[in-house]
Amino acid sequence: MDQQDQIRQDQAQLEAVVAEALEIAKGLGASLAEVSISKQTGLSVNARGCELESIEFNKDGALGIAVYRDGCKGSSSTTDLSPAAIRAAVEAAIEIARHTSADACAGLADPELLAWDAPDLQLCHPTLLDPQQGIELAIECERLALCSDSRIKHSDGAGFSSHLGIKVYGNSHGFLKGYAASRNSLSCMLIGEQDGDMQRDYGYSSSRDLAGLWSPARIADEAVSRTVARLGARKIATRHAPVLFHPDTAAGLWGHLVMAISGGNLYRKSSFLQERLGQQILPDWLTIQEFPHLPGGLASSPFDGEGVRTRDLDIIRDGHLMSWLLTSYSARKLGLTTTGHAGGIHNWQVSNTGQDLPALLREMGTGLLVTELMGQGVNIVNGDYSRGAAGFWVENGEIAYPVEEITIAGNLNEMFRQIVAVGTDQDERSSLKTGSVLVESMKLAGH
Template structure:
């Protein structure tokens, strides 16, 4: 259940309970001999319903509380976790953590935030992280899954639905540290998904659609999700091989975020500090075309990547990772910022069983003025990619190779499906040649439109 979330709900009983747990852990750590410590407590419930052939296939409900404690003895640290919250367990955790820390190697960069760095007076309510509506019942979720499956099966040519599912989760998280920080919040999510299969025998093809939202009222219609999955599966029937050589490639909006994700991974402070990033030393250099920016905004309401503060208690803030094509910043937690001689960007994430590491929150890439259809016409002949398979990325050079499937395009029109194609290039060069469409979905955590890249190498016929 640990995923790096932090949050507030001091007026709610669950958060009061979690706050008490974290304070007990800090007290136990102090008594065990820790010089400093931080503690995390998570509690929540989740439900998942899957249907097949009009009947219930699988139902799962989970609930529980997880706790984690990180202690420091000088510059040595250790992390322990448990799902048992009895007082004797907390005491034993602290004693073991301190004993482990005393045997750990020293880390000159480890340590909590200075109190002056901590988040203060955060308006968590403005982020709308938790749906005030009543939790759905199992029957509600089953109904959504059945509607999605029925809609997919109602499309002529769809032979079966591999899975149709609906889920819901609500969890509370609290973080406290011996430097004085204490905060928590609640987060909810509801989802629907469908995987449809078209064709028969060796000619079967499958595709999917799905949606996940913070507020249930924002979720797309289950039937629309099922129909979309079915139509996508049908479109993939009878694939051919793509033509080999150098061709333009249009990354469909559904998978374009993965291309930008490689840039985000290279701008991760942990990778940079290890020397395993093709963006090491690239601050201030051109990495995207002129006029394009990549903006992180952790304060967007109702979005899964929103955070009022990070996993070290630092405030989160809107910032530019890339501005007007130029790399402006890495994503940093405290330790990696210290290694690089920089300041944390408030991007620490952690779970109960490990220490913090940097990650990026909500991201948005500058959109273009052309539609996806306009970019298809612009490319003329080439490959429209709608799904990716596996990846080989050299973290030091940015050399890129990925399996893909999609549609071959001639005269600006998709003419037949293709599969088994390998796309190769170098990310540093590719990203400076992208042309964005205007079709990004604004409710996603990563808002990235379809992206046209000229001159990639395709391995096909």
């Protein structure tokens, strides 16, 4: 039996388990029920000092069930997939439902919203991987990095992982579907030293298909160049200045937008973008779109965690907020319809203004290029933003020297309005594709 046949057989077995749990729930009097199950197999390798440090094989599976009786919800889970354990989990969920309060917004997604015709998105690229191959990739990546520059004194290790997962979801509307997905990664973390200053940085690659990973040499080169570029970092004086968020950190900036327009924060009235749907919150040239059905996409999915079909969406159009991110529950709390976001977002694409990174640096002139952010100083309720940062000071459009121990501060409402440009330098390894983001002015707290 080849791998694809084995995957199909495993998925069929998981679908049978879900169907069994739903039938038990129906027999025990649940008016509505939903069951999800996942199974993951794979290995993780860690190397240090160009020797194998650890290797871990995993084969995990878990079933979760939620039942609804007269608006009362009960849920339970089990990692034991034997018939007796499944029945016990269903019975536990039924018992919990007897002791919870009714909630009119609780329940399954509406049947007409489910992904009855879920597409195959080519997310599964299995490979017969010899563990030794993974070990050799990690060691080779670390070895190349350590011998390429005299300023690289130590390694914090290299790692390789390859996993294949199967997800199945079913509910009492008769919906029962699943899909398999693979993911591989290779990374290396280095420590550089120069004149007593030590800095740390990394390189990595991630891909559905093992053949799509960067070579160990390319990852090593990235890790080395990023690490040595940070050596000799200085502090800067407190001031106001333009800030250019490198794609590594720009994705986090858009992550705050995700939180602010997510249903849970909205119905709790804890978002700085409350009541802003349809209004302009970003420059009128900026658009953000979501594409859940990209073949092989790192965040592609035929349906969300409730079985709701995913679809292309304009999140931001011409600077205007066009969509919330809702689950069935949060949508009902708001009197709206789910957008298929139970479980998160899917392949965001941020538009750009046409400049590459050097052009953005020239446009900024003098200011801060942020390549790393630290801390959690973001208040989604009022938009206040304050985080530790490191990166590079830019003068006359050229990188002058690395900087560290800076705090950058502002308010997300103002930061979004003050976005001057978005670059073309997006990182293809990210599921949230954005170039560098230039903000007109922020407060920089240094020494």
